[in-house]
Each structure stands twice: as C-alpha cells, then as structure tokens.
Amino acid sequence: MEKLSEDNIEQRLLHFPDWDYIENALHAEFEFDNFKDCFSAMSRIAFECEAQNHHPNWSNVYNVLKISVSTHDVNGVTKKDFKLVEAIDAIVVPEDED
Numbered sequence: 001m002e003k004l005s006e007d008n009i010e011q012r013l014l015h016f017p018d019w020d021y022i023e024n025a026l027h028a029e030f031e032f033d034n035f036k037d038c039f040s041a042m043s044r045i046a047f048e049c050e051a052q053n054h055h056p057n058w059s060n061v062y063n064v065l066k067i068s069v070s071t072h073d074v075n076g077v078t079k080k081d082f083k084l085v086e087a088i089d090a091i092v093v094p095e096d097e098d
Contacts, residue, residue, distance in 0.1 A: 003076040014084055019085055024058075025045065025070035026077055030092050032063045041065065041092050048087045054080055056088075056097055065092075 004012070019028045032038040038060060045067075049055045057068040069085055071078040086088050 001049040001076060001078045001080055003071070004031065004078060009077050016082075016085055016089060018089065024080075025068045025091055027066070027068050027079055028088070030065045032065070035062050038063045038065050040048065044091045047074070048091065049084065052084055052087070054084050070078075073088055077098045 008023070009026075012021055013026075014020060016026075016028075018030070019026050021027075030038075030041070032041065042058070042060060042065060045056075054071075056071075059066045067088065069078060069081045069088075071080055
C-alpha cells in the first residue's frame with residue numbers, strides 16, 4: 001500500500017468535510033445525542049473495521065467519539081484509510097446532512 005502525498009490527501013478530504021489531516025493521520029470528532037447513540041455507532045463501525053481488516057485509533061467520552069485513521073505500515077495515509085473514512089461517514093452522518 002502506497003502512502004498518499006499531502007496534496008492528494010487534501011484533495012480527497014474535500015469529499016469528507018468532517019475530517020482533518022493532522023500528523024500523518026485522518027482525524028474526526030463526532031458528537032451524538034447521548035452515550036447509547038454513540039456506542040451504537042461505534043459498534044457498527046467496529047463491524048466495518050473487521051470487514052476491512054483496518055482498525056482506527058479511537059476514544060469515546062459520553063456522547064463524543066474521536067477517531068484517527070492511518071496506515072501504520074507506511075506511517076501515513078493511504079487509499080485504504082479513505083475507504084474506511086467513507087464507511088465511517090456512511091454510518092455516522094445522516095443522509096440528509098450530505
């Protein structure tokens with residue numbers, strides 16, 4: 001898997017407004033109505049991560065989920081990361097917000 005250039009990453013991020021590129025990883029923070037909704041989204045994301053065999057660094061405090069995605073093998077961001085970001089967005093961002 002090839003590490004993407006910073007320009008390529010910035011171009012791709014135009015399609016993912018909830019995500020930022022910081023320190024060789026893609027980062028997002030999602031706020032939910034309550035803990036149950038947050039944990040439910042985390043569970044759905046976990047199944048997607050397993051299906052893709054690609055796992056983010058993440059943390060949860062009450063209704064806030066922070067996610068960091070990168071490819072550790074290349075110490076940066078690859079197409080694989082954007083595939084996971086796309087799946088995560090499909091889970092956490094309601095369609096009427098797209």
